Amino acid sequence: MSVTLVVLECGAATTVQDGGRRGYLRFGLSSSGPMDRLAHAAANALVGNAIDAPAIEFGLSGGRFRVEGGSVRLALAGARCPITLDGEQIGHHRSVVLREGAQLRIDRPRDGVFTTLALAGGIVLPPSMGSVSLHRRAALGGLNGRPLREGDRLALAPPPVSGEADHMLDPVAIDRDQPIRVVLGPQEGRFTASGIETLLGSIFTVSTQADRMGYQLDGPRIKHGKMGADIVSDGTVAGSIQVPGSGRPIVLLADRQTTGGYPKIATVVSADLRRLAQRQPGNPVRFASVPLEEAVRLARERAVEIAALPALRAPLLDAADRLRLANLAGNAVDAFSFEE
Amino acid sequence: MTLQYPRLLACGDTAFTIEFGDTIDAELNATVLALDAKLAETQLPGLVETVPTYRSLTVHCDPVAVDPAELGRQVLALARAGLRPPKPGRSWRIPVVYGGEFGIDLSSVAQHHGLSPDEVIARHAGGEYRVAMLGFLPGYAYLSGLDPALALPRRPTPRALTPAGTISIGGVQALVASIAAPSGWHLLGRTPVRIFMPGREPTFLLQPGDAVRFEPTGADRWAALDRAAAAGDAVAERVDA
Numbered sequence: 001m002s003v004t005l006v007v008l009e010c011g012a013a014t015t016v017q018d019g020g021r022r023g024y025l026r027f028g029l030s031s032s033g034p035m036d037r038l039a040h041a042a043a044n045a046l047v048g049n050a051i052d053a054p055a056i057e058f059g060l061s062g063g064r065f066r067v068e069g070g071s072v073r074l075a076l077a078g079a080r081c082p083i084t085l086d087g088e089q090i091g092h093h094r095s096v097v098l099r100e101g102a103q104l105r106i107d108r109p110r111d112g113v114f115t116t117l118a119l120a121g122g123i124v125l126p127p128s129m130g131s132v133s134l135h136r137r138a139a140l141g142g143l144n145g146r147p148l149r150e151g152d153r154l155a156l157a158p159p160p161v162s163g164e165a166d167h168m169l170d171p172v173a174i175d176r177d178q179p180i181r182v183v184l185g186p187q188e189g190r191f192t193a194s195g196i197e198t199l200l201g202s203i204f205t206v207s208t209q210a211d212r213m214g215y216q217l218d219g220p221r222i223k224h225g226k227m228g229a230d231i232v233s234d235g236t237v238a239g240s241i242q243v244p245g246s247g248r249p250i251v252l253l254a255d256r257q258t259t260g261g262y263p264k265i266a267t268v269v270s271a272d273l274r275r276l277a278q279r280q281p282g283n284p285v286r287f288a289s290v291p292l293e294e295a296v297r298l299a300r301e302r303a304v305e306i307a308a309l310p311a312l313r314a315p316l317l318d319a320a321d322r323l324r325l326a327n328l329a330g331n332a333v334d335a336f337s338f339e340e
Numbered sequence: 341m342t343l344q345y346p347r348l349l350a351c352g353d354t355a356f357t358i359e360f361g362d363t364i365d366a367e368l369n370a371t372v373l374a375l376d377a378k379l380a381e382t383q384l385p386g387l388v389e390t391v392p393t394y395r396s397l398t399v400h401c402d403p404v405a406v407d408p409a410e411l412g413r414q415v416l417a418l419a420r421a422g423l424r425p426p427k428p429g430r431s432w433r434i435p436v437v438y439g440g441e442f443g444i445d446l447s448s449v450a451q452h453h454g455l456s457p458d459e460v461i462a463r464h465a466g467g468e469y470r471v472a473m474l475g476f477l478p479g480y481a482y483l484s485g486l487d488p489a490l491a492l493p494r495r496p497t498p499r500a501l502t503p504a505g506t507i508s509i510g511g512v513q514a515l516v517a518s519i520a521a522p523s524g525w526h527l528l529g530r531t532p533v534r535i536f537m538p539g540r541e542p543t544f545l546l547q548p549g550d551a552v553r554f555e556p557t558g559a560d561r562w563a564a565l566d567r568a569a570a571a572g573d574a575v576a577e578r579v580d581a
Contacts, residue, residue, distance in 0.1 A: 025391045025400065027536070027544045028518075029478040128538055138478045138519065140538055186349035186357050232362055233475060233482070235391040235398025237355045259393055259475030267352030270403070292409055295353035299403040 003070040005119060007152040008103070011061020013211070014148040016123055016141070017116075019052030020254070021131035028258050031238075032133035032141065035059070035114045035212060035254055036274040038172045038306060039078030043118035045309035046075035046095045046167050048159065053122040054132045056148065058115045059212070060280065062106030063148075071099040072156055073120040073164075077172055079112025079278060094168040094316050095120075112174040112278040120159035135255055136212070166316040169309065176279065179288035180272050182241065183295050187231060187263035191243070195223040199241070199265055204249070204285045212255040215276065217285055221247030222265065233259045239268035241287075251276060271298035346419040348412045349396075353403040356412040358419050359396040364512055366484050368395050369472045373549050374423035379415065386411055392548050393473045394482070429471070429549030431580035434516070435557040435565060436465065436507050436529040442559065443507065443529035445495075452492055461556055463487045464507075464528055469514060469552040474544065479518030479536025481546045486514045498524035505530045507554065516546070529554075532565040533576045540572045551580070 007014075017040065020033025034040035034057060041051035049055075062081050075095040076083055083090050084105045090096050098104050109115060125132040125143065134142030143152055188196060204219035222243045229245035236242070240252045242262040251268060252260070268276055269290065279285060349357040358375060361368045369392075376392045379399070386406025391398040399415055401408050438461045439446040450457045469483035476482075486509060494510045499522060502508070506517040510525035517523065518536040531554075535545050546552070557565070569575040 023389055024478070024544075025389050025398075026474065026548070027478060028474045028476055028480050029536075129543065135478075137521075138536070138538075140478075183350055183352045186351050186359075232364055232394050233473070234359070234393045234396045235351070235355070235357060235475075237351050237398070237400070239352050239354075257476045258391060259473065264351075267350070269352055270354050292350055292353065296403045296407060296409075299353045303404045 003072050003156045004068045005072070005123070005154040005156055006066050006068060007148050007150060007154070008064040008066060009150050010063030010148050011058060011108070012147060013059030013061060014063055015057050015134040015136075015212075016054055016125060016143065016148070017057045017133045018054040018131055020133050021129055021135070021141070024129060025235075025258050029129075029135065029138060029140075030254065030256050030258050032131070032135045032212070032254050034116065035277040036078050036116065036172070038274055038302070039114065040116045040118075041306045041309050042093065042169050042172050043075045043077040043116040045313055046077065046093070046169055047073050047118050047120035048164060049118055049120065049122050051306060051309065053118065054125060055119070055123070056117040058106065058117070060113050061108050062115070064106075065098070065104045066102065067098050067100055069100070071097050073097050073159060073166070074104070074117060076106065076115055076117050077169070078115040079109035079174060081109040081115050082107040093171045095166045097166070111176070113280055114277060119156050121157035124155040124157050137255065167313040168316045169313050174278050175275060177284045177286070178275070179286045180276050181269045181290045181295065181298070182266040182287050183269060183292050184266045184289055185264075186234075186267075188265055190225055190227055190231065190263035191265050192223050192225050195225070196265065198222045199249070200287055200289055202286070206279045206281050206283050206285060208281045210281055212253060214250050214252045214256055215279075216248060216250045218248070222249055223247060224263065229262060231261055231263050233261045236260050236264070237267060239270065239273055240264045241266045241268065253277060269295035269298055271295070271302040346416065348416045351398065353408055355398055355400045356408055356415075357396050357398045358415055360419070361395045364394050364472070364484060366470060369470070369484060370425060371423060372397050373426045375415075375419050376548070377426045378418055378423055382418070384411060384414060391475070393475060394484070426549055429547060429551060430578060431551040431553075432546065433553050433555050433577040433579050434531050434533050435561075435575065436531050436554045437557050437559050437562050438464075438529035440559060442562070443527050445508075445526040446528050449490070449492065449509070449526050449528065453489065460490065460528065463490055464509070464514070465554040465556050467514070467554070471546050471548050471550045471552060473548055474546065477519055477521055479544055479546075481516040481518075481535055481552070483514040483516070483552060486512055488512065492526065494524040495526065498522050502527060503530060505532060505534075507531055516552075532562060532569040533574070534569050537572070545574060545576060553579075
């Protein structure tokens with residue numbers, strides 16, 4: 001008998017995402033996929049799934065869930081939401097078993113925006129154009145081309161490893177105010193020197209116009225040069241910082257438009273997309289320019305970090321286990337000085 | 341300062357753009373499509389996908405597999421080496437119901453140009469268009485070849501929602517919209533043709549380089565054509581094969 005996840009309640013921006021949809025940019029369809037790829041990979045690694053397996057992404061919200069037809073091992077990673085299992089608080093970045101009859105409750109995160117809920121075995125949904133990631137504008141992927149809502153039932157695949165233990169991982173970092181690194185271009189020449197100085201020297205904040213398509217930023221206006229704010233449309237990437245005539249920058253993200261007619265002053269480096277995505281409306285955003293080589297180095301470092309996650313996960317130990325291990329290693333510790 | 345085209349523009353660590361110019365021009369677009377075809381044939385390692393536009397080609401790459409700066413130099417060299425013109429695309433005839441509730445800006449566009457609505461229809465439907473790019477939203481087909489006498493600035497205030505299948509013009513561009521979205525363009529008509537339809541083969545009816553003509557169609561035929569299109573029929577007629 002297969003296990004079903006039942007949605008008792010969830011926020012409006014609750015979607016199914018996998019690694020994303022490739023190959024359709026030339027037709028106007030952006031890739032979608034996780035807003036925080038590191039968190040998505042960590043949650044999947046914790047339950048023994050492939051790191052790009054379909055998982056549930058919450059945006060500034062949470063939900064309540066139960067399972068039918070058996071139990072499932074699950075894990076949450078990313079923005080820190082308070083999580084309870086039948087009223088008992090459990091931690092992030094660890095796996096836990098949700099048994100039939102029990103209720104999982106995830107509350108809105110205090111810090112960060114996107115949280116990934118991975119389920120051992122993964123969610124069974126028919127791929128649309130090679131992916132189950134929801135692209136809301138195109139009504140593609142997800143459950144019938146829409147976000148999840150109360151009453152939805154998701155079939156789960158059998159876990160890859162049965163009867164394994166719970167695991168934990170170091171939490172993925174969420175920072176609120178360190179600079180987001182950018183590479184200048186492609187149209188930095190359409191801005192005055194003071195316009196570029198405004199981008200790199202100011203503190204912006206994430207506006208309430210922020211979703212999976214892009215984040216509009218509040219703050220000082222960025223000045224265009226003599227040629228103005230209109231260009232003949234050209235291609236965008238995840239991280240393109242486009243500046244329309246208003247001078248208010250918009251960072252384009254996973255579900256973005258694939259082409260646009262506003263000049264793009266700079267591009268957020270791929271490794272920092274998740275850091276920007278995790279800033280809540282009202283959080284500060286500063287930009288720092290790095291050379292392309294540095295952006296490439298960071299992307300490669302991130303790929304290594306993600307690939308290492310399955311091997312890095314460690315069996316989850318309770319406090320007594322950890323105390324015993326510490327003593328075995330020869331570092332005598334008493335129960336009172338052992339820090340949780 | 342004069343710009344040397346084609347040139348390489350940085351788009352972070354996952355892409356770069358080869359820019360051939362900054363105008364809307366059929367010849368420029370043909371060069372973009374020629375480079376696109378050349379890359380499809382060459383299959384450079386680390387190249388993930390390409391996005392042709394009116395006047396540039398954005399190349400997406402995997403920075404783990406390849407140094408984007410190095411790949412950019414390789415592609416730029418190909419762009420400068422001289423490109424064979426792309427083989428002609430397919431030709432389509434697309435039915436359009438003009439005016440009335442289907443094209444609410446037809447009369448204001450006519451008024452703007454001092455033409456009758458029928459003259460606007462004749463000029464729009466008389467054009468031979470080329471799909472210069474698909475972009476913005478899935479299946480949005482941007483066409484070159486609009487009669488310059490129809491060109492006019494976009495509306496000062498965009499509309500919050502325009503219907504799927506909208507046939508519109510803005511500046512010197514003509515557009516076939518695939519899905520409902522906000523738009524600041526002038527709405528001349530609507531087509532029942534689904535340019536983008538998941539589950540249908542092909543999912544995207546048009547490709548960059550395809551030729552398009554519009555066929556004025558009576559409003560009385562809308563319901564039947566729309567039903568056929570919803571059931572997966574192309575409704576657009578292929579006229580080159």
